[in-house]
Amino acid sequence: MAAILIVEDEISINELVKRNLQLVGHHCTSVFDGKTAISEIERHTYDLIILDIMLPEIDGFEVFKKVHETPTIFLTVRSSLSDRIKGFSMGADDYLTKPFEMLELLARVEAVLRRTQKNKSCFEAGAVRIDFDSRQVFYMGQLVECTPKEFELLEVLVKNRNIALSRERLLELVWGYDYEGDTRTIDVHIQKLRKKLGWENMIKTVYKLGYRLEVNQ
Known part of the structure; x- marks a missing residue:
């Protein structure tokens, strides 16, 4: 970094x-x-x-x-x-x-x-590698199919790693101000990402708030 x-x-x-x-x-x-x-x-x-x-x-x-x-x-x-x-x-x-x-x-x-090209276009944690330029996600070397919204949610979590984000804030950052859905959308997408990436213990649930991607620096 x-x-x-x-x-x-x-x-x-x-x-x-x-x-x-x-x-x-x-x-x-x-x-x-x-x-x-x-x-x-x-x-x-x-x-x-x-x-x-x-x-x-x-x-x-x-x-x-x-x-x-x-x-x-x-x-x-x-x-x-x-x-x-x-x-x-x-x-x-x-x-x-x-x-x-x-x-x-x-x-x-x-x-x-x-x-200014001072930031890495890839992120790695455990068996997961994310290439932000190509918008590709790999788990244990295998390409993982992610929907556009799953990738955008993943990108927000990575860029704000170790910071607790409310469901409302995640909706705002990923779906936009005018999104008319509810916060359960976030829960569904989080569960899918956890399963696809084996991140059940990395994407933490923050009680009565939202989620935090926990990464050791």
Whole structure:
């Protein structure tokens, strides 16, 4: 997975972002001011930087000038159009305004890494291998037939592995906001995936919430 530098002066936000990125397998380093960020960027190579704009010592825009083409997501309380235009005009890959949902940040990180070819297009766990580019799933070396929705549900579980997702959230991510079915749809698809992939003990049921794909990093 990717090496990610988190530059955020609010300790609670920094730790929350770091913890969630680590849960899905990334390697993270945290710094809390612009001066330290520049020093870290000069000494180490990162696949992605999550960069707050309002920082002590040196602001995020000045830090970004030292990034040397490393993919960067700006993270800030600022929501004005001028700030967003400035960030994108400087070459930022994305821009996320606080407060934000952690799943949205994870999705944006995944998207940037995919665009910059820093993320693997395959995932392996036990006897299962998933090729996201070809949308093929293999169990013990044999191709597993999955419906489009089964594959999309599997992709969401993998990208958010070790994170509990409610049935409602899974419906939203896989079937979309306008889906008129109920949450039992999720249960049926989960049971099919468990059986097809031998993941009865990996796709955990989270009591009164939903499901979590449990993977040891």
